[in-house]
Amino acid sequence: MEADLRKLRERLAEISDLGRMLFLAGWDQRVNMPMLGGPARAEALATLGRIAHEKFVDGEIGTLLERLSSYEASVEYDSDEASLIRVTRRDWEKARRVPTELRTEMLLAGAQGHQVWVDARANNDFAAFLPTLERNLDLKKRYAECFEWDDSPYTPLLDDFEPLMQTTEVAEVFDTIRPVLAELVRAAPQVDASFLDVSYAPELQRAFAERVLATVGFENGSWRLDPTVHPFCTSFSRRDVRLTTRYQPTGLSSFWSTMHEAGHGLYAHGIGRSLERTPLANAPSLGLNESQSRTWENLVARSRPFWSCWYEPLQEAFPEQLGSTDFDAFMAAINRAEPGLIRVEADETTYSLHIILRFDLERRLIEETLAPKDVPEAWNAGMRELLGVHVPDDARGVLQDVHWSSGGIGYFPTYALGNVISLQIWSVVQEAIPDIDAQLESGELEGLSGWLGENLYSLGRKFTPKETIERLTGSPVIDPQPYLAYLRDKLSALSAGA
Amino acid sequence: MEADLRKLRERLAEISDLGRMLFLAGWDQRVNMPMLGGPARAEALATLGRIAHEKFVDGEIGTLLERLSSYEASVEYDSDEASLIRVTRRDWEKARRVPTELRTEMLLAGAQGHQVWVDARANNDFAAFLPTLERNLDLKKRYAECFEWDDSPYTPLLDDFEPLMQTTEVAEVFDTIRPVLAELVRAAPQVDASFLDVSYAPELQRAFAERVLATVGFENGSWRLDPTVHPFCTSFSRRDVRLTTRYQPTGLSSFWSTMHEAGHGLYAHGIGRSLERTPLANAPSLGLNESQSRTWENLVARSRPFWSCWYEPLQEAFPEQLGSTDFDAFMAAINRAEPGLIRVEADETTYSLHIILRFDLERRLIEETLAPKDVPEAWNAGMRELLGVHVPDDARGVLQDVHWSSGGIGYFPTYALGNVISLQIWSVVQEAIPDIDAQLESGELEGLSGWLGENLYSLGRKFTPKETIERLTGSPVIDPQPYLAYLRDKLSALSAGA
Numbered sequence: 001m002e003a004d005l006r007k008l009r010e011r012l013a014e015i016s017d018l019g020r021m022l023f024l025a026g027w028d029q030r031v032n033m034p035m036l037g038g039p040a041r042a043e044a045l046a047t048l049g050r051i052a053h054e055k056f057v058d059g060e061i062g063t064l065l066e067r068l069s070s071y072e073a074s075v076e077y078d079s080d081e082a083s084l085i086r087v088t089r090r091d092w093e094k095a096r097r098v099p100t101e102l103r104t105e106m107l108l109a110g111a112q113g114h115q116v117w118v119d120a121r122a123n124n125d126f127a128a129f130l131p132t133l134e135r136n137l138d139l140k141k142r143y144a145e146c147f148e149w150d151d152s153p154y155t156p157l158l159d160d161f162e163p164l165m166q167t168t169e170v171a172e173v174f175d176t177i178r179p180v181l182a183e184l185v186r187a188a189p190q191v192d193a194s195f196l197d198v199s200y201a202p203e204l205q206r207a208f209a210e211r212v213l214a215t216v217g218f219e220n221g222s223w224r225l226d227p228t229v230h231p232f233c234t235s236f237s238r239r240d241v242r243l244t245t246r247y248q249p250t251g252l253s254s255f256w257s258t259m260h261e262a263g264h265g266l267y268a269h270g271i272g273r274s275l276e277r278t279p280l281a282n283a284p285s286l287g288l289n290e291s292q293s294r295t296w297e298n299l300v301a302r303s304r305p306f307w308s309c310w311y312e313p314l315q316e317a318f319p320e321q322l323g324s325t326d327f328d329a330f331m332a333a334i335n336r337a338e339p340g341l342i343r344v345e346a347d348e349t350t351y352s353l354h355i356i357l358r359f360d361l362e363r364r365l366i367e368e369t370l371a372p373k374d375v376p377e378a379w380n381a382g383m384r385e386l387l388g389v390h391v392p393d394d395a396r397g398v399l400q401d402v403h404w405s406s407g408g409i410g411y412f413p414t415y416a417l418g419n420v421i422s423l424q425i426w427s428v429v430q431e432a433i434p435d436i437d438a439q440l441e442s443g444e445l446e447g448l449s450g451w452l453g454e455n456l457y458s459l460g461r462k463f464t465p466k467e468t469i470e471r472l473t474g475s476p477v478i479d480p481q482p483y484l485a486y487l488r489d490k491l492s493a494l495s496a497g498a
Numbered sequence: 499m500e501a502d503l504r505k506l507r508e509r510l511a512e513i514s515d516l517g518r519m520l521f522l523a524g525w526d527q528r529v530n531m532p533m534l535g536g537p538a539r540a541e542a543l544a545t546l547g548r549i550a551h552e553k554f555v556d557g558e559i560g561t562l563l564e565r566l567s568s569y570e571a572s573v574e575y576d577s578d579e580a581s582l583i584r585v586t587r588r589d590w591e592k593a594r595r596v597p598t599e600l601r602t603e604m605l606l607a608g609a610q611g612h613q614v615w616v617d618a619r620a621n622n623d624f625a626a627f628l629p630t631l632e633r634n635l636d637l638k639k640r641y642a643e644c645f646e647w648d649d650s651p652y653t654p655l656l657d658d659f660e661p662l663m664q665t666t667e668v669a670e671v672f673d674t675i676r677p678v679l680a681e682l683v684r685a686a687p688q689v690d691a692s693f694l695d696v697s698y699a700p701e702l703q704r705a706f707a708e709r710v711l712a713t714v715g716f717e718n719g720s721w722r723l724d725p726t727v728h729p730f731c732t733s734f735s736r737r738d739v740r741l742t743t744r745y746q747p748t749g750l751s752s753f754w755s756t757m758h759e760a761g762h763g764l765y766a767h768g769i770g771r772s773l774e775r776t777p778l779a780n781a782p783s784l785g786l787n788e789s790q791s792r793t794w795e796n797l798v799a800r801s802r803p804f805w806s807c808w809y810e811p812l813q814e815a816f817p818e819q820l821g822s823t824d825f826d827a828f829m830a831a832i833n834r835a836e837p838g839l840i841r842v843e844a845d846e847t848t849y850s851l852h853i854i855l856r857f858d859l860e861r862r863l864i865e866e867t868l869a870p871k872d873v874p875e876a877w878n879a880g881m882r883e884l885l886g887v888h889v890p891d892d893a894r895g896v897l898q899d900v901h902w903s904s905g906g907i908g909y910f911p912t913y914a915l916g917n918v919i920s921l922q923i924w925s926v927v928q929e930a931i932p933d934i935d936a937q938l939e940s941g942e943l944e945g946l947s948g949w950l951g952e953n954l955y956s957l958g959r960k961f962t963p964k965e966t967i968e969r970l971t972g973s974p975v976i977d978p979q980p981y982l983a984y985l986r987d988k989l990s991a992l993s994a995g996a
Contacts, residue, residue, distance in 0.1 A: 017545035020538065021519045028522060032530075035719035037738030040518065043775065044734070047515035051549065221533035236542070240535030277541065 001071045005081065008064045011055070012088065013277040018052040020236040027234050027242050031226045042111060049107065057095050065089045080274050083462035088279055090163075097146040106139050110406035117405030124395040126376050129405070133372050136407040137365055144366070154366045157410030161286045162417065164464050167363060169478070170413045173420060174356045177480045181353050182386060184487055188337035188349065189495045195325045196333055200318060202247035202254075208317045209245070209258045212310065216262055216296070217449030218269055225258065230402070233261040233293075235268035237276060253345070256297050256334075263296030264289060266449050270457025283457075285465040286411070290418025291425060292452065298348050299426050300448070302334050305440035335490055339387040341396045348419075349487050350387060355416035357382040358401070362409050423482035424473050425456070499569045503579065506562045509553070510586065511775040516550040518734040525732050525740050529724045540609060551601065555593050563587045578772050581960035586777055588661075595644040604637050608904035615903030622893040624874050627903070631870050634905040635863055642864065652864045655908030659784045660915065662962050665861060667976070668911045671918060672854045675978045679851050680884060682985055686835035686847065687993045693823045694831055698816060700725075700745035700752075706815045707743070707756045710808065714760055714794070715947030716767055723756065728900075731759040731791075733766035735774060751843075754795050754832075761794030762787060764947050768955025781955075783963040784909070788916025789923060790950065796846050797924050798946070800832050803938035833988055837885040839894045846917075847985050848885060853914035855880040856899070860907050921980035922971050923954070 022045065029041050065085060072085040113132040120129035140157055147156040152167040159165070210225065219239065228244040235241040243265050245258040267283055275281045283289035300306050307314075311330060315322045322330065337349035346354050361378055364370035370378055379398040380391040391397040403411050430436055432451060439447045459468060466476035473479075520543065527539050563583060570583040611630040618627035638655055645654035650665040657663070708723065717737065726742040733739040741763050743756040765781055773779045781787035798804050805812075809828060813820045820828065835847035844852050859876055862868035868876055877896040878889040889895040901909050928934055930949060937945045957966060964974035971977075 013541070014545050014549070017542040018549075020542045021523060021546060024526060025519060025522060028526065032722065034722055034738055036717065037720070037735060040735030040738060040774070043511070044515040044518045047512050048519060051512070051516075219534065222535070224530065224532055237535060237538030240532055240538060276538070 001068065004064050004067050005071070008061065008068065008085075008088070009278065011058075011061055011064070012084075012279060015052050015056050016277040016279070016281065018048055018055070022048050022052065023234045024236055027244075030228050030230070030232070031242075031244060046107065046111075050104075053095070053100075053103065056092065061088070061092055062096070065092060078462070080272075080280070080462070084278055084280060087461055091279055094147075094159075098143065099146075102139070102142055102146070106143065106407055109135050109139055110408075113405040113407065114402070117399070117402065121395050121399040124393045124399070126394045126399060129399060130372060133375070133404055136404060136409065137372060140407060140409050141366060152363065152367055154363045154410065157362075157366065158413065159410075161411050161414050162465065163285055164466065165285075165287075165417075170359065170417070171363075173478055173480055174352075174359060174413075174416065177352060177416075177420070177484060178356050178386070180484050181349065181487070184491050185337055185339055185350055185353070185387065187495075188491055191332045191336035191338075191494060192329065193333035193336060195321060195329075196251045198251075198321050199249055200252055200321060202249065204317050205247050205252065205254050208314060209255055211313070212255075212301075213243075213258070213262055215443060215445050217266060217446045217453070218262075222269060223265060231257050231261055233264035233268070235265065238269050238271050238273070238281070241265040241269050256301055259301040260293040260297035263293035266296065266452070267292045267457045270449070270453035271460045272458040275460040275462070280460040280462055282461050284459075284461050284463060284468045286414035287417035287421055288456075288465055288468060290414055291421035292418075292456070294418050294422040295426065295452075299422060300440065300445070302348065303440060304331060305437040307331060307334075308441050309443040332494055335494060337491060337494075339389050341383070341389060341391060342400055349491065352416040352419050353386045355412050357386055358412040359416075362412065366409065417478065420478060420480045420483045421469065423486050424469065424479055425452075426486075427482045428472050499566065502562050502565050503569070506559065506566065506583075506586070507776065509556075509559055509562070510582075510777060513550050513553050514775040514777070514779065516546055516553070520546050520550065521732045522734055525742075528726050528728070528730070529740075529742060544605065544609075547605065548602075551593070551598075554590065559586070559590055560594070563590060576960070578770075578778070578960070582776055582778060585959055589777055592645075592657075596641065597644075600637070600640055600644070604641065604905055607633050607637055608906075611903040611905065612900070615897070615900065619893050619897040622891045622897070624892045624897060627897060628870060631873070631902055634902060634907065635870060638905060638907050639864060650861065650865055652861045652908065655864065656911065657908075659909050659912050660963065661783055662964065663783075663785075663915075668857065668915070669861075671976055671978055672850075672857060672911075672914065675850060675914075675918070675982060676854050676884070678982050679847065679985070682989050683835055683837055683848055683851070683885065685993075686989055689830045689834035689836075689992060690827065691831035691834060693819060693827075694749045696819050697748055698746075698750055698819060700747065702815050703745050703750065703752050706812060707753055709811070710753075710799075711741075711756070711760055713941060713943050715764060715944045715951070716760075720767060721763060729755050729759055731762035731766070733763065736767050736769050736771070736779070739763040739767050754799055757799040758791040758795035761791035764794065764950070765790045765955045768947070768951035769958045770956040773958040773960070778958040778960055780959050782957075782959050782961060782966045784912035785915035785919055786954075786963055786966060788912055789919035790916075790954070792916050792920040793924065793950075797920060798938065798943070800846065801938060802829055803935040805829060806939050807941040830992055833992060835989060835992075837887050839881070839887055839889060840898055847989065850914040850917050851884045853910050855884055856910040857914075860910065864907065915976065918976060918978045918981045919967065921984050922967065922977055923950075924984075925980045926970050 025041060025045050025048065029038075033041060065088060068085050072082050075082045077083075109132075113136060116132045117129055120126065120132075141153065144153040144156045147159075149155040150166070154167045155165075158167060158170065162170075206225075213223075213225065218241065222239040223241040223243060225243045225245060227247060229246060231245045233241070233243050243258065243261040245254050245261060247254045267289055271281050283292075307327070307330065311327055315325075335348070337347050339350055340346060343351070343354040343358075357379070360382065361370065361375060364378075365372060365375070376394050376398045383389050383391050383397070401412075403409070429448065429451065432455075433439065433447060436448065439445070455472060456468070459471070463471065469478070470476040523539060523543050523546065527536075531539060563586060566583050570580050573580045575581075607630075611634060614630045615627055618624065618630075639651060642651040642654040645657070647653040648664070652665045653663075656665060656668065660668075704723075711721075711723065716739065720737040721739040721741060723741045723743060725745060727744060729743050731739070731741050741756065741759045743752050743759065745752045765787055769779050781790075805825070805828065809825055813823075833846070835845050837848055838844060841849070841852040855877070858880065859868065859873060862876075863870060863873070874892050874896045881887050881889050881895070901907070927946065927949065930953075931937065931945060934946065937943075953970060954966070957969070961969065967976070968974040
């Protein structure tokens, strides 16, 4: 048994190493790579991805998993060993169901679709994008057919990002939050944020963000922050975390974007040491991962306690822009709700409505109750209904997001689930750290990151998303009430102030 | 045949892609990686290296090479196809001779030795380094035993860096240049270079270097320049070239270091397009590669024609430091000969003497006519004899270089061979581009890089080092006379000016 387990670990470590190099190649591509390096990078990424996949679906891993069944049953469910065997088995069985030819075609279509989308968006030309969308949908439907499902062919797609979640469960959560959010947005007060609409020097934005990042709980020498076009976070080990951000010449949005990526980074940084080089060295789902980026971006970095510590330093960094803006006006501006066209620029209250629209369209496309050619019309109607905004063109409408171009269908819901879950976990944090507000007020963030590290991040993927949520909250249910209560409180505070 | 060739190309492309990722991982490690990322990076590098090796020594490649023998004989020796089969066969036969266990132990010893060396050098403690040196020498002797050799067990080690070169050939070249260099150094005039011993702002050094680099012949969007601790150049394809440099707060040495790496970079950038993703996408030897870094560093960037174009811009960038230094004084300073302790700081004239010492010691160590424990004494005696300098401690003596710590024995000679070969090729350049001086004077560098690209860089590893030299110069012999004549002229011009 021990020899088998050691052999399994060796095989998985090798695949994990290949994964690290794939992430590095992706990071470099988006942060450093000279423009003309693209084609060779694509070849190398494809080769590395193929080798990693071949090594994983290999029959030997299946044999080892088979032979380790009785051992798995003999050790604690919670142990690293049982979790490793259990989670690897599910991954392996999923991976084996997909013919290599389909997987290759999906990768290829995704890679080719990206440039088509870039051009289509630049030219506001949905017709040019339509064949790509149709091809990706077709491939995703074939992918879904590789699996069994009860409620919707959308469920196997969702499963790649939110394992073991049913489409109907997502719909239930979204049906609960949709009317409340829409009503909150309608009733939200107008807030003056004109002082955020002026020039903020990027190098000063960077210096301020790095000052805050130095306090959030990363070990020194385990992370870095670089500028990029579309911010993201990746990591090659728990001690090699790469945050990226985009400094806008106007406004401070980069700060919250940086804190968002720092949340992802803290998750990666907190993964248990014993899980390194295994498939468990990750978050259990994108929703849980996103819950933590949202926690650090919003629950921390838009909160009164946080800014009662950091607003003075911010004013000192930007005396011309903020010197005459009082604390309450700043707090109102960074917490305001304002319907807009673009998801990635959306505020905390409107954000999930953008997601609900995308989920609804994706599901109908996969269930074939909406034709791809009719998506722009449905999009525009949805934006009117949900957010009360008029979409002037497809570039600022249906073509705004990258996901569909590369076949990332089933991904969007995780953003809104993350918002919801972040508040469920935050409720627990508030009980576990009763003086959390006082800590934030004194600039003490490591109490929070330490608690989250110990109780959430360190678990990695040992448990399913629901098991993980249950360990924290006592219930496996995704409950939107704390989230809705939080937004209600936020907006009534705004109204009271306005 | 076509199917076999296609299959061979596919296998080699896969290995080449793994190599690209290995280079990227190495570049990132030295340019970006947070300090604590080291252990995970070492694991990933080891895994990738092992997979690439396993895929290369695989029996299938041997079978394909075997089956392609008659095809190889039926096509032109110079064709890409014949070269690919021929060069791959030699690589494959070499790789197959080394037991995996020995290869793994060498990699491990190299990786472990590095940190031992860093500490030993910092503490000026040769005794602490001695076991590492002994272990690496022992492994290298075992490695040499995997091969046949006529003249010295050093020859198989040399072969890894300078294929098909005999130890006795190197000794012959070095025996010719040693007395001439020693005499030139003894007779060299004192030159005032105090204006290079003052502060030069790194950001201005960078701006000037990038201005020059923009003219040397890189396609836009195919390269970048980053700061690092020990400068190097790497590339992940001909259109993704990474130069690195180190900005010293004092002096302009970074400029020549950058031009040196640009020479390596131009070689990589000029490799023939049809050779990409094959083992031919490289220089035929380190000596030939180094000949080009030396060409751009010295023959171009220390020449009067080059600076008659660029000295004014340099003075404008550094008016305080150079405003009152006339052109001749600057030229004398950057071309002076001055014995010193440290190889990487050595000038053009003394540099090869540092190498000759190392070659002599390495050879005696491998031939077992010198015991490892006696190396410091031999080092210090050699420095006195060759350069007339007294070595005050081992940190500035035998411990100064990284190579022996990681097992890189056989590497040093290529530096001096590069110096020699650079002048053989330069003689041909002067015939082929009769107005080369006028071109350099007018800041036109692309004539030179274009000619070198077409006649040398584009060939990649299609031919052996000697075949390559013969194609350029008409003779396969490594002839030190042009090199010696160049240094004699340089120093007599200095003496005339002094």
